[in-house]
Amino acid sequence: MFFDENRLRDPDFFRENRLDAHSDHAVEPAYRLCLNGLWKFAHAVNPSQVIPGFEQPELDCHGWGDIHVPAHIQLEGWGTPQYANTEYPWDGLADIRPGELPENFNPVACYVKYFRLPEDMRGKRVFISFQGVESCVALWLNGTYIGFSSDSFTPHEFELTDALRDGENKLACRVYRWCSGSWLEDQDFLRFSGIFRDVYLYAVSSVHVWDLKIVAEPDETFTNGILRWQAKTETPAGTRLAVCLKDGDEVLAEGRGEVSGRMESEGSLTADRIRLWSAEDPYLYELRLTLTAPDGTEETAVQKVGFRKIEIRDSIIRVNGVRVVFKGVNRHDFCGETGRAVTEEKVRRDLLTMKRNNINAIRTSHYPNASMLYRLCDELGLYIIDENNMESHGMWDMLWQGYIKIDQMFPGAQKAWEPMLLDRIRSVTERDRNHPSVIIWSCGNESLTGPVILAMSREFKRLDPTRPVHYEGDHQVDFFDPALRLREITDIETEMYTPAHKVRAYLKEHREKPFILCEYTHSMGNSNGAMHKYTELAYEEELYQGGFIWDFIDQGLVMRDRFGKETLTYGGDWDDRPTDGIFCGNGIVFADGRETPKLQEVKYNYQDIVVRPDAEKMEVINRHMFTSTAAFRCVAVLARDGKEIARREIETNVAPLSSAVYPLPFGKQTEPGEYTVTVSFRLREDKPWASEGFETAFGQGVWSVEEKEHTCQHLSGELFFMNSPWNITVRGDHFSVQFSRLTGALTSYRWGDTEYLKGPLLPNFWRAPTNNDYGNRMPQRYAQWKIASQYCTAGFDPETSKKNAAVRPQQEADGSVTFTMTYDLPTKPAASCAVTYRVRPCGRVDVRMDYDPVKELGEMPEFGMITKLSADCGRVRFYGLGPEENYIDRREGARLGIWDYRAEENLTPYLLPQECGNRTGVRWAEVTDAKGQGLKLWLNGGEFSALPWTPHEIENAAHGYELPPVNYTVLKLSTRQMGIAGDDSWGARTHPEYLLDVSRPLRFEFSFKGI
CATH class of the missing domain: 3.20.20.80 (Glycosidases)
Structure with missing residues (x-):
């Protein structure tokens, strides 16, 4: 028999001499030789360039280069990874003709492994198992053709016994990048090739369990367990068979029999009062099937067993x-x-x-x-x-x-x-x-x-x-x-x-x-x-x-950027063509395993306990299928204005798929402030996946008692203000504020001797587009708002300049100074917005931004303001929804509290830089330097982010390392930013209720003050 390479495009050629598939049970004793490690390797860009006869023992391959197994050859230095979604990866290299393969470009990976058989495997039948090879493998041992198999993702096993030699053996295989099966492996993933899962030899003695089939289900009452088994065995005459079901060291049921030759045996075992397997309680038993030959040779097949029943009844999966x-x-x-x-x-x-x-x-x-x-x-x-x-x-x-x-x-x-x-x-x-x-x-x-x-x-x-x-x-x-x-x-x-x-x-x-x-x-x-x-x-x-x-x-790869720093890369970064680029970045965890x-x-959305607390009680809804809430500690924390004032543990016992109401143990709160009660369900004991005390579910209630208005301290100071043709300046005892009549912007805020604004405070209507925004063409629809954010102005146009030149600050009864600047927005049709400032004697500045919607312009991505501080002011503390970034349509899992972060760490490292780092429901935020000096902002429940870059800088970068060096902390404040969407990424828009409502005038109010 010989290997016919010309059959690679034949869909009927998918296995030759490959063993039948079987269960992945363990055996004791296991005669196994792991072949993972370094193999000898040569790469050919097409079959015609394969070194002739490299499979033969006479051709010495010891001098070849090395490659790791398991691994993809593209990550070992031969060829490049490729990301393709739906297109076949050889598109552009050859005509896409169904069933055909590219003739001049079908790389072949030539692997060689030299090995010696261990003493305990000699004299037995020997097999090789490739757990995964992409896309197919042709195998030789000592020059003898062994067989062929395709299907990249299930095992390929062959018998080697007759081709083995004493001493050193030469195992050789060709791995083709594409074969007929590749037409059926057009998944949305990175395209690789090579031996990418484990390879090992195993030996079989005179008794062996080739295959084991188990059905372990409860009876109709879900009380007792019935285990049906089938085994395919090969044994000498007179071999005894023993089967037992164990729970730890305890034997629950057992059976005996006799087998002979290559045959199939079957039987059943019954166990009383079993513990069912489910995702909530994955309880496992152990089945042991032992063969004992007359000469004492023995093998035991071992399989973990979970009793559970899957059915569709009344159109419901149960x-x-x-x-x-x-x-x-x-x-x-x-x-x-x-x-x-x-x-x-x-x-x-x-x-x-x-x-x-x-x-x-x-x-x-x-x-x-x-x-x-x-x-x-x-x-x-x-x-x-x-x-x-x-x-x-x-x-x-x-x-x-x-x-x-x-x-x-x-x-x-x-x-x-x-x-x-x-x-x-x-x-x-x-x-x-x-x-x-x-x-x-x-x-x-x-x-x-x-x-x-x-x-x-x-x-x-x-x-x-x-x-x-x-x-x-x-x-x-x-x-x-x-x-x-x-x-x-x-x-x-x-x-x-x-x-x-x-x-x-x-x-x-x-x-x-x-x-x-x-x-x-x-x-x-x-x-x-x-x-x-x-x-x-x-x-x-x-x-x-x-x-x-x-x-x-x-599906990003950890590589080095051009500056030598480790980074995550995506389609196109490896010079792969054709490619579907960033579309491989769809994970809820990053490619290196970190959580997003x-x-x-x-x-939060997947939690199995829903808690709905208010000022006096909590409703607990248990969505577990089999687990009572008594399995968890329930801890309630009461906070006022974000600061914890009491903590209590509550005993609950809500049955699966039911609900109950419990009183909260805090009593009525009378002191003015905003209150939260956060109820947390935590593991009572260690689990294989988390330690005791780990929170699995929470709920939060928020209410106010005579909520206090934020009042300004030290109102007795006197303000001085100065009008000039170009600026309005307001000074207090320890601060000054300056506004430009030419641009309409607040350009300076000095607190003590420190200037905090490194850029003007200006209206902002734009966010860096997300992947979903690109997919639903948001940038094309809303492009005018990007221009309006970059080029809104109150100066240079004669009419506009005249408008703001006529602004006269007004002194209010409490000593504050107020005035309004008007901005022209370069949109078609033209629009404008007005920003009203109130400077208080204590140094606090109240800002109100108003916009009367122009119907033809429709929604905008964001309605707020933006400015820059020194990068030294990068320590952020805020009272709002957190701790992680959240948005109007993705904040169910956020909770109200006092949180902190560093601005330079707030850029979420998505594969493509995009809008990130936002927080909603923000009451106040402090942005300070290491000494605690900076600005405090009051946002009245608005949205806020602090990042080292502007939305436009983020949008212009295709990778994180393309962002400019950090010079600033960019503050972006808004009444609302449109939701981020996510039903899909190729057209689905933000749901209407999470857009800005432009059917009525928009207003954004916030305040800030030096600290």
Whole structure:
């Protein structure tokens, strides 16, 4: 047998001599030799440049260069990573002809590993396992062709026994970047190639459990457990078989029998009063199946077991009989340092982040993830939609653009692709079926529909009738021809990015299936606005059972910028062409695993305890499926004007899926001020994912008692003011304020001997656009407001200058000085705004900005003012909603309190610099230097940010390192900024209620004073 390279484009050529897929159970003793580490390596840009005969033992490869395994070759110095969303990655290098591959550019990675077999593996049958190779692998041992396999994301295993030698062995393989299967691997991710998951040899003695199938479910009363098992074994005659189910050291049930030869055995065990597995309580038992040969040779197959039942009943997905709400996220195998070659340490880190932020479900987008993920989800408690490796989104785009017709779309009705895809279904099912965390199978993603996908769904159900099947692409064919829908494919009605109100409308008419959003609240850059509309819908409409955020982690790579500083990079930064650029930055965590501020909102919206306190009581709504609130400490903190004045612990015991009202233990508050009561639910004991005392949920109530007005102290001082043709100057005992008649701006504020303003205080209507803004063309719609912010003026135009030249400051009864400056805005049609200043004797300046909307101009991104301070004044303390950045449509998870930050740390490091760092509901803020000297501002519940750069500087930078050196602290104050949106990032706009209301005059008021 020989390897025929010409068959790479043949969809029927996807495996040769590869072992059948099997479960990923552990065995004891394990005869294993890990081959991870350094391999010898040569790279060829196309098959014709592969070194002839490198697989043969006579060709010495010891002098070749080294490469790490597992790793992507593009991150090891050969070729470049590429980010492509829907387009096929060889577009522009070769004609895109369905089923064909680029002839002159299909890089081949040539790997060689020399090894010696350990003593304990000699004399046994020896196999090799590649856990993940992208996109296919052809294998030789000592010059003998072993086999071939494609499918980048499930294991490839081959027997090596007959080709092994005593002493040194030479293992060689070719890894092709593209093969026929690549047409079905057009996922939205970074494009890599190489051996990127573990490689190891394993040996099999005379007794071996090849495959183990387990179904562990409770009985009808959900009290006792029934475990059904099937084992595929190979043994000599007379081999004894023993099966036992253990809970720690205790044996709950056991059975015995005898097996002989290569055969399948089955049986069942029953356990009384079991503890069910769920994401809330991921309790695991252990099944041990032991084979003992007559000569004493023994092997034990070990599999962790969780008893749980998944069913769809009354059009509702139920776990252990209870309706489940998926508080989910889509997940790629990815980290910023090594791409999809993730370590168990990084996977665990990410799962801990999920659990700590109330995420209870994962969709493996859009391929089977590394096997370790499922084991860890069993242990930590996360539900999984396990997705088969299929996405032909590029074909779909070609259909949209008219390059192909619907009957040419594959897989669709193209039967030539069916054997490959059924093989992929078997690979994921057989590997992952024993994991209780897997509760739904998925045929794949964004490949429309057709008989081939129907056959895949049926294969899932044939192999495993205990789980439902999900597939979203069948719904998408409605855009082309609704008659082509094959509703039998999916047991769950599922869509992507459908607005919440449309989901509600759909379910008024369709009650046949449960409904989920397999992708929603697109988390690109500063996003996830109005997420709460979806999460609350899940508790208003029982057939809507939640969704999966797109997605968990930014697909950016940690690299060095041109100045040698470590930074995060994205598509196009690696000189990859074609590329889809920044669109890989969709994570609720950054590519290096750090949490983004968006998680503040996700954690709140996904929390399973809702608390609604007021001045006297609190309502507690327990959304847990199986857990009482008694499992948590409930701590209530009372604060006045942001400062804690009392703290109490409250005993609660609200049953799952119920509510109760409890009195608050603080009594009636009479002292004037603004009060908050924050009720926090915290772990009573350590969990595998967080320590005792960790907060899982909170709620906050706010009320006032005769709220005091902010009064100015030391009003007895006398003000002096001076008019000139160019300026208005107001002086007090220890301060001075100066205004320019030419520009209308406040240009100077001196407190003592210090000048605090490094730039004028001017009207501002603009924010740096977010990824969502670019996607919905906000900059194009609102461009006039950017110009108005940069070029508003009260001077140079003769008429305008005359207007402000006529301004005469007025002395008020309390000694204050007031006057109004008018600004012309360079818009079409023309508009203007007026800013009224009141300078008090104590040095406080009250500012009021008014605008009568011009109907033709419509909404604006922001209505407020902007100025610059010295960068030395970069210490910020404020009383408002925090601690993380928040916006009018993303502040459910923020809480009122006194918070602090440094201005230079307030630029959220999104892959693309954009609007960030805002805080809403701000009562006051202090911006000072290290000595505590600076400005205090009163904002009356407005919005505020302090950053080292202006919106225009941020907008002009494609990366953080492109921002100019820090010279200033830029203060941006507003009555409101438009929401950041996030239903999707390619057209969805900010919801109307989170825009500025320009149907009536706008007013913004704030004050500031030196401290």
